[in-house]
Amino acid sequence: MPLALLALAIGAFGIGTTEFVIMGVLPEVAGDFAVSIPTAGLLVTGYALGVLVGAPVMTVLGTKVPRKQMLMLLMGLFIAGNLLSAVAPSFWVMLTGRIVASLAHGAFFGIGSVVASSLVSPGKQARAISMMFTGLTVANVVGVPLGTLIGQTAGWRVTFAVVAALGVVGLIGVAVLVPAMPRQEGVRLRNELSAFRNAQVLLAMAMTVLGFGGVFAAVTYIAPMMTHVAGFGSGAVTWLLVLFGVGMVAGNLVGGRFADRSLMPMLYVSLGGLATVLALFLLTSHDKIASAVTITLIGCLGFATVPPLQKRVLDHAKGAPTLASAVNIGAFNLGNALSAWLGGLVIAAGLGYASPNGVGALLAAAALGLAVLSAALERRSAHNGRPAADRHAVTSGIDSIRG
Numbered sequence: 001m002p003l004a005l006l007a008l009a010i011g012a013f014g015i016g017t018t019e020f021v022i023m024g025v026l027p028e029v030a031g032d033f034a035v036s037i038p039t040a041g042l043l044v045t046g047y048a049l050g051v052l053v054g055a056p057v058m059t060v061l062g063t064k065v066p067r068k069q070m071l072m073l074l075m076g077l078f079i080a081g082n083l084l085s086a087v088a089p090s091f092w093v094m095l096t097g098r099i100v101a102s103l104a105h106g107a108f109f110g111i112g113s114v115v116a117s118s119l120v121s122p123g124k125q126a127r128a129i130s131m132m133f134t135g136l137t138v139a140n141v142v143g144v145p146l147g148t149l150i151g152q153t154a155g156w157r158v159t160f161a162v163v164a165a166l167g168v169v170g171l172i173g174v175a176v177l178v179p180a181m182p183r184q185e186g187v188r189l190r191n192e193l194s195a196f197r198n199a200q201v202l203l204a205m206a207m208t209v210l211g212f213g214g215v216f217a218a219v220t221y222i223a224p225m226m227t228h229v230a231g232f233g234s235g236a237v238t239w240l241l242v243l244f245g246v247g248m249v250a251g252n253l254v255g256g257r258f259a260d261r262s263l264m265p266m267l268y269v270s271l272g273g274l275a276t277v278l279a280l281f282l283l284t285s286h287d288k289i290a291s292a293v294t295i296t297l298i299g300c301l302g303f304a305t306v307p308p309l310q311k312r313v314l315d316h317a318k319g320a321p322t323l324a325s326a327v328n329i330g331a332f333n334l335g336n337a338l339s340a341w342l343g344g345l346v347i348a349a350g351l352g353y354a355s356p357n358g359v360g361a362l363l364a365a366a367a368l369g370l371a372v373l374s375a376a377l378e379r380r381s382a383h384n385g386r387p388a389a390d391r392h393a394v395t396s397g398i399d400s401i402r403g
Contacts, residue, residue, distance in 0.1 A: 007173025055106025247299025
C-alpha cells in the first residue's frame with residue numbers, strides 16, 4: 001500500500017482524537033473555566049454542529065481546489081482550532097477553537113476517501129479506504145485514552161497541544177507523500193440535492209441522528225458519571241475509554257461485515273440492543289464491573305450501526321451520493337450535539353449524572369422505530385411496482401465513510 005495512506009491515517013487519528021478526547025477531560029476543563037458540567041458539554045455540541053455545517057460546505061468548496069491542496073488546507077484548519085483550544089483564555093474562546101477544528105472533520109474523510117481510492121488499483125480500493133479509517137478507530141483505542149491520561153496528569157491544555165502536533169505531522173505527511181492531483185470536476189448542486197427528495201435517504205439520516213445520539217448521550221458525560229456514580233477514581237476513566245474504543249472497533253467490524261448481507265436485520269439488532277443496554281445503564285452505572293461491561297457494549301452496538309446506516313444513505317441516494325454522503329457524516333455529529341444538549345438538560349434538572357442514559361435509550365428506541373417504518377415503506381414501494389435502489393451501486397469501501 002502507498003505511504004500516502006499513512007499520512008491520511010495520521011490525519012484521521014488526530015481528528016478522531018480531538019473529537020472524542022474532550023469527554024475524558026470534561027471535568028478538568030469545567031473546573032478551570034469555572035463552568036458547570038452541562039455548560040462544558042457545549043464543547044461537544046459545538047464541535048458536532050461545526051461538523052454538521054462544515055461537512056457539506058467544505059466538501060462543495062473543495063471541488064474548486066486540487067484534492068491534495070484541499071487536504072492540506074483542512075489539516076491547517078484542524079491545527080489552528082486545536083492550538084486555539086490549547087491556549088484559550090476563556091471558555092467561549094475554547095468553544096470557538098473547537099468549532100474551527102470541526103470544520104475540517106467531515107470534508108477530510110469525504111475527500112480523503114476519494115484520494116485513498118485513487119492511489120491504488122481498482123481491486124484494492126476498499127482496502128485503501130479502510131486503511132485511512134483505521135486511524136479513526138485506533139484513535140478511540142489509543143489516542144483518546146492517552147489524551148485523557150495526559151489531560152489528567154499534565155493538564156488538558158497539553159492534550160490539545162499534542163493533538164495539534166499530530167495535525168502538523170499529518171499535514172507534512174500529506175504534503176510529502178500524497179501525489180499532486182488535478183482539480184475535481186465541479187459538483188452539480190441541483191443533481192446532488194435531488195437525493196434529498198427520497199424519503200428513504202431522509203429516514204436513514206434521521207436514524208443516524210437518533211441512533212448515534214443514543215451512544216453519546218451516555219458517553220459525553222462518562223467522566224463525571226463514572227467518578228460520581230460508579231465510584232471510580234478519575235484515573236480509571238482512561239481505561240474505561242479504552243474499553244469503549246475496543247467496543248467501537250469490534251462493532252464497526254461486525255457492522256461492516258453484515259451491512260452487505262443483511263442490512264436491515266443488522267440495524268434492528270444493533271439499535272434494539274443499544275436501546276436495551278442504555279436503559280440498563282441506569283442501573284449498571286452504580287456498579288464498577290457492570291458499568292465497565294456496559295460501556296464496552298455501548299461502543300460495540302453503537303458503532304455496529306455506522307456501516308449499515310451509511311450504506312443505506314448511499315444506496316438510496318442513487319446517482320447523487322456526494323452531498324448526501326457528506327450530510328450524513330454531519331448527521332452523526334448532529335446526533336452527538338443533540339444528545340450532549342439533552343443530557344446536559346437532565347443533569348441540570350437535578351436528575352443525576354446517570355440520567356443521560358435514559359435519554360440515550362429513548363433516542364435509540366426512536367431510531368429503531370424509524371428503521372421499522374423505513375422497511376415497511378420500502379416493502380410497500382416494491383409491492384406497488386416501484387424499483388428499489390440499486391443495492392450494488394456502492395462499493396464496500398465507501399461503506400466505511402463516516403465522521
